[in-house]
Amino acid sequence: MILTRLAPGSLPDDTQLLAQALLGCVLVRDSDDGLTAGRIVETEAYLSNDPACHAYRGRSERNATLFGPPHRSYVYQIYGRSFCFNVSSEADGEGAGVLVRALEPLEGLDVMRRRRGVQATRDLCRGPGRLCQALAIDRSLDGVDLFADRSLWLAASIGRRARVRRSRRIGISVAAHRRLRFYEAGNPYLSGPVRLSPA
DNA sequence: AGGATGATCGTCT
DNA sequence: GACGATCATCCTC
Numbered sequence: 001m002i003l004t005r006l007a008p009g010s011l012p013d014d015t016q017l018l019a020q021a022l023l024g025c026v027l028v029r030d031s032d033d034g035l036t037a038g039r040i041v042e043t044e045a046y047l048s049n050d051p052a053c054h055a056y057r058g059r060s061e062r063n064a065t066l067f068g069p070p071h072r073s074y075v076y077q078i079y080g081r082s083f084c085f086n087v088s089s090e091a092d093g094e095g096a097g098v099l100v101r102a103l104e105p106l107e108g109l110d111v112m113r114r115r116r117g118v119q120a121t122r123d124l125c126r127g128p129g130r131l132c133q134a135l136a137i138d139r140s141l142d143g144v145d146l147f148a149d150r151s152l153w154l155a156a157s158i159g160r161r162a163r164v165r166r167s168r169r170i171g172i173s174v175a176a177h178r179r180l181r182f183y184e185a186g187n188p189y190l191s192g193p194v195r196l197s198p199a
Numbered sequence: 200a201g202g203a204t205g206a207t208c209g210t211c212t
Numbered sequence: 213g214a215c216g217a218t219c220a221t222c223c224t225c
Contacts (some may be wrong), residue, residue: 044206052206062221080218082207099206129207139220171206 001107003028003037003155008147011154013070015089019045019098019182020164022087024157027103029135030150033111036135038103038125039158042183042190044169046086048096051174055095065143066095073152075132075142082129085137087146101170101181102191103131106158127191 003026012018020043028037046053054063054076065074066088074086074097086097103125105112112124112134125131132138137152146154162184169181170192183190 046206054206057222060222076206077220078205079207080205080220084206086206101206127207169206173205 001037001158003107006147006154006156008071011071013090015045015047015096015098016180018070018087018089019043019180022098022100022154023162023164023182023184024159026106026155026158027085027100027131027135028107028153028155029137030152031136033115033136034108036108036111037106037155038131038135039106040100040102041104041162041187042100042102042181042192044099044101044182045089045180046097046099047180048090048094050096050178052169052172052176052178053096055097059095063095066097068092068143071146073137073141073144073146073149075137075139077139078129083132083138084128085132085135099128100131101128102126102183102189103134104187104189105134122189126189 022040022043025040026037055066059067065072069092070089072088074088077083086099088097090096105124116134124134141152144152165185166179167181168179
């Protein structure tokens with residue numbers, strides 16, 4: 001499979017546009033274990049001035065990447081066990097980002113199976129914590145430039161152009177009504193229900 | 200220094 | 213559908 005790096009400047013800074021543009025792009029992880037990669041099929045936008053966004057209460061050591069330049073990797077740990085991967089958005093100084101919630105596994109499936117401890121392809125990258133485990137993404141990859149890094153980077157979209165649908169976001173209690181989750185219609189590797197609130 | 204919280208996951212019913 | 217694990221992070225004292 002041919003994976004072509006996304007050219008710098010080829011993604012929008014705007015958080016909602018970025019969340020949609022990322023659908024269909026490929027997230028690539030190169031490590032000692034080999035290459036693992038998946039097609040992004042589900043994202044969520046976390047805006048500046050959004051009570052659900054980690055940046056909402058100001059800059060801290062954890063969320064500093066959100067306030068930096070766009071298109072860097074923001075990785076944080078949740079519930080003591082899982083990591084979540086985001087792409088920073090908006091201009092330098094503004095805190096916002098896009099959570100990647102699910103990938104369609106493309107490359108290195110056996111490595112993913114070993115890391116995840118499960119066999120079913122559908123369970124490898126379906127969910128923000130699962131995809132980080134499958135791609136061995138942790139806090140050491142926080143802040144890397146996704147156009148330039150050699151361990152974690154984005155490749156141009158492959159296959160069909162994603163038919164984008166939207167719904168409310170999953171797993172949050174504040175600002176939960178906002179329809180800021182984006183996903184590819186009909187894709188079998190989505191993390192959550194296809195129909196949440198009026199779509 | 201201590202307590203509350205969480206952009207989840209796996210297991211059980 | 214519901215529940216509890218588990219700990220980094222943040223906030224308050």
